[in-house]
Amino acid sequence: MAIDAPIRESILAAIPSLRAFAISLCGNVDRADDLVQETMLRALANIDSFQPGTNMPAWLFTILRNHFRSEYRKRRREVEDVDGRYTEGLKSQPEQQGHIDLREFREGLMQLPEDQREALILVGASGFSYEETAHICGCAVGTIKSRVNRARTRLATILSIENIGEFGPDTQTRAVLARGGE
Amino acid sequence: MKDRKPESEPSMTEAAVPAPKGPSAKLGRDIQAKIGQQLRTMYDEVVKQGVPDRFTELLNQLGTADQKGKR
Numbered sequence: 001m002a003i004d005a006p007i008r009e010s011i012l013a014a015i016p017s018l019r020a021f022a023i024s025l026c027g028n029v030d031r032a033d034d035l036v037q038e039t040m041l042r043a044l045a046n047i048d049s050f051q052p053g054t055n056m057p058a059w060l061f062t063i064l065r066n067h068f069r070s071e072y073r074k075r076r077r078e079v080e081d082v083d084g085r086y087t088e089g090l091k092s093q094p095e096q097q098g099h100i101d102l103r104e105f106r107e108g109l110m111q112l113p114e115d116q117r118e119a120l121i122l123v124g125a126s127g128f129s130y131e132e133t134a135h136i137c138g139c140a141v142g143t144i145k146s147r148v149n150r151a152r153t154r155l156a157t158i159l160s161i162e163n164i165g166e167f168g169p170d171t172q173t174r175a176v177l178a179r180g181g182e
Numbered sequence: 183m184k185d186r187k188p189e190s191e192p193s194m195t196e197a198a199v200p201a202p203k204g205p206s207a208k209l210g211r212d213i214q215a216k217i218g219q220q221l222r223t224m225y226d227e228v229v230k231q232g233v234p235d236r237f238t239e240l241l242n243q244l245g246t247a248d249q250k251g252k253r
Contacts, residue, residue, distance in 0.1 A: 037240060
């Protein structure tokens with residue numbers, strides 16, 4: 001399989017975002033990277049079906065998403081055992097000041113139904129349009145809009161419930177983080 | 183105090199939009215904005231890591247293997 005320079009570049013350019021999407025789908029960095037690698041191999045094996053000049057990121061996201069879907073069904077149990085490992089893989093990252101509840105946010109996100117989660121991420125973080133997202137997910141634009149709305153509403157509910165529950169203990173965390181800014 | 187008119191019972195003008203049920207009905211723009219912000223922060227944390235060597239190497243290997251095959 002020949003890798004033309006422009007193809008190679010456009011694949012490389014898509015990888016950071018592809019990884020972020022993969023991690024938010026499966027909640028596990030190592031598995032996400034495997035997913036990205038498998039996506040790359042599949043993409044290269046089928047590169048003839050990619051039309052130059054069309055949207056490479058969307059094409060790669062479609063492959064990754066479909067691959068994840070088929071894998072997910074096989075490994076459902078594994079996927080559910082997610083919480084600790086998600087952050088483990090990211091803990092080399094510096095603390096995010098001002099985003100103290102990012103971890104809660106991730107956990108909340110993982111509670112969303114998969115359809116809603118992927119739609120919310122593709123539109124809200126990956127920066128795809130509703131149309132592109134609909135194409136990636138193989139459904140109608142209206143379906144994506146409704147999934148994104150439901151995802152936001154549901155996430156808001158999950159997070160607000162958790163925040164209320166954490167006003168006590170979390171005060172300490174906030175204090176520590178506030179001092180961290182010095 | 184009784185002067186307060188029950189001016190606008192939250193009107194149902196927007197009946198087309200089904201009101202979200204439960205506590206989420208109260209959540210407004212700040213929460214929505216916060217969700218968007220957190221989502222991007224979470225995502226960008228990974229994006230900022232760039233391309234791990236593993237993937238560059240993979241592409242290099244595939245490319246090299248291919249060139250060797252051609253020669």
